[in-house]
Each structure stands twice: as structure tokens, then as C-alpha cells.
Amino acid sequence: MDIRIQGPGPTSPFLSAQDLFETEHDLSRPVYVRLRDDPDERTWAGHYENRHVLNISRQAASSAMARELALHEFAHMARHEQEHPSHTQSTEEVLYLALAGKSVEQRKLSHCYQIANHMKDIYADDITLEVGPGEKLLSFLESGLAMAVANRPDTPSRPGLRRLSPSADPEITAVNAAFALALAERHDLVDDEHTHRLYDLAHAAAMDAPEVDFDGFRRRFRELGRETDSSTYRKALVDATRSYVSMSDPAAD
Known part of the structure; x- marks a missing residue:
């Protein structure tokens, strides 16, 4: 190298x-x-x-985080050289397949690109966490999510936690939280008792966007097949895109 x-x-x-x-x-x-x-x-x-x-x-x-950031990008490079489906599949092609005949606002279209990036990151970090420790990555995921979610006065519906900024988009924040938790669970970075703070932050993000199928996205990210082919990966990305844009969105009908 x-x-x-x-x-x-x-x-x-x-x-x-x-x-x-x-x-x-x-x-x-x-x-x-x-x-x-x-x-x-x-x-x-x-x-x-x-x-x-x-x-x-x-x-x-x-x-x-410099070493971990570099290692993550080396993993993307490896996936690219392997011609892994997650790194060769055109996102534009998937959006065309998933959204044909639908009218989708630009905000959600941007979010669909983020979902595709998360799926690429899952496969890159399968390499990252194969060769390096996960403690710093877990802290990075936690701090990133904490930037969007922070303490707030108790309310009947969301006791204890709130979004840090009113400009933060709660829908994609919930998807980002699902990704962070899925990656941590996929690689056993958190225990099974749900005692890590990442669970609290992810729960708060999910509560802020009840229309998002948080558990569904968490499961999609976590259970992406370790070995996949182009057709299987394309279907997974199409399904995730359709799931996101169809949630309580009349414009997508």
C-alpha cells in the first residue's frame, strides 16, 4: 500500500x-x-x-479521530477496488427505480442520498472494525448524535430529552440515529442491556420523529448481508428509499 x-x-x-x-x-x-x-x-x-x-x-x-477517519476512508477505497455492490451501485439509478411516478420534495430527496451513504458506510465499516478497535468510533457516533439531541425540560410526551437545534431535521436525525445504533449493534460495540447512552440518544431522536420507522431502519442497516450481490443490494436500497419517502408524505403518493 x-x-x-x-x-x-x-x-x-x-x-x-x-x-x-x-x-x-x-x-x-x-x-x-x-x-x-x-x-x-x-x-x-x-x-x-x-x-x-x-x-x-x-x-x-x-x-x-484522525487515524480512525483515515482507516474508514481506506476501507471505502478497498470496497471500491473490490467492486462491492455498495460502492458501484448508482444512487441515481436507485432513486429512479424507487421514486418513478412520485413527486418528492427536495429535502427528502437529499435524505435519500444520506440513506444510501449510510448503507455504503455499513460495508466500509465492516472492514474498519475488522482491523481496528471500535471505542473511538462508538464515541464519535455518540457525540455526533448528541449534537442533534440534548437535555430539555420534561414534557408529558418527551420527558428528559429534546433536539439541540430547532433547525435540525428530526426525520433524518432519526434515520441517522438508527444507523449509529445499527452499526454499534452489528459489531457488538454496545452491550445487550441497552445501558449505553447511545440508546437514550437514539430513543430521543426516534421520539422526535414518530413518523419514521426507526426500528425498521435500524434493522435494515444492522442486517445488511455480509455477502451480497448487485441485485440484492439494489433491492435493499430501493426498499429503504421507498420506505422513507412514503411515510406520512402526501407528496410521495
């Missing part, structure tokens, strides 16, 4: 992630790490015929 870091910045997180990744996997194409100045730049991977590119801000590269 060939890593080429471009620009000044820390190198140890990427080399440490490489060491973990290479215990079980390898990449045939070189990885160019591009360190960006923008602290709000999200971490993402680009895939090309002769290379992969890991884009990450210098701030993220210096954070406590």
Missing part, C-alpha cells in the same frame, strides 16, 4: 492507519492524502483509474 501525503501537516495518523489496514487488506492503487486548509472540509475519498485521493482538513488530521 503506497501512501503519498501532499502538503505540510501530520503524517503519523495516516501511517498508523496504514499499519492497521495492512493486517488484513491492501490497495492496488496509491493513496494521495490531500491536507486542506479549510477546517470545515469534510473527510472524503475520491476514486480514479490510477489512484485514490483522501481529502482531509489539517484540523481533522490533527484531531484524536
